[in-house]
Amino acid sequence: MDNKMALVPYDDSAVWGLQKFHKSSAVYYFAKHTIQIKQNWKQLGVAAVVWDAAVVLCTYLEMGRIDLQGRSVIELGAGTGLLGIVATLLGAHVTITDRKSALEFLESNIQANLPPNLQPRAVVKELTWGRNLGNFSPGKFDFILGADIIYLEDTFVDLLQTLEHLCAEHTVILLSCRIRYERDQNFLEMLKGRFSVHEVHYDPNKDVHIFKAQRSIHKEDF
DSSP, X not given: OHHHHTSSOSOXXXXXXGGGGGSSEEXXXXXXXXXXXXXXXXXXXXXXXXOHHHHHHHHHHHTTSXXXXXXEXXXXXXXXXXXXXXXXXXXXXXXXXXXXXXXXXXXXXHHHHSOTTTGGGEEEEEOOTTSSGGGSOXXXXXXXXXXXXXXXXXXXXXXXXXXHXXXXXXXXXXXXXXXXXXXXXXHHHHHHHHEEEEEEEEETTTXXXXXXXXXXXXXXXX
């Protein structure tokens, strides 16, 4: 699975826009902080570049639609760590996860961009979806964040299993993604079979959707 996660980009039509991924860093401004994210496309592929879905979800969080102050958050498939960094800067206690091969790179971005007093609120932890879920307490998290993690069909079942394990009734899932292919829509249908799902934001400039999901018991809330 690690090799597949590091394949060349899956959006072949956007070759013209891929130059930004080959840059060694990308700079953003969120939560009154300048954030400089190291990128390493050649070594880690898709896991080591900032995708538009992460930027859109960071913007959504910064808009204050959700109060993260003091909340417990876990990010899945964190990659560069931008989203987890922003969530921490906005007041959350964040568990930032990815596969083992991406952790050293992820940790370096977090240490470089979080002030020393905030670093204890951001914990980097290995998580391969569907494996060793006992290392994560069910229901511990108020929010589960994922940016552009819906693209490999053979990970869908493991991702759903992971979401179900991590969720309590109060947990809110926020998934930011482009709907590129039919398989992306298929995942959303799978998600709707287990959770109540509602689109809460769409960025037409970047063609990115944000979906909110909770356990189906909350269907009447939407």
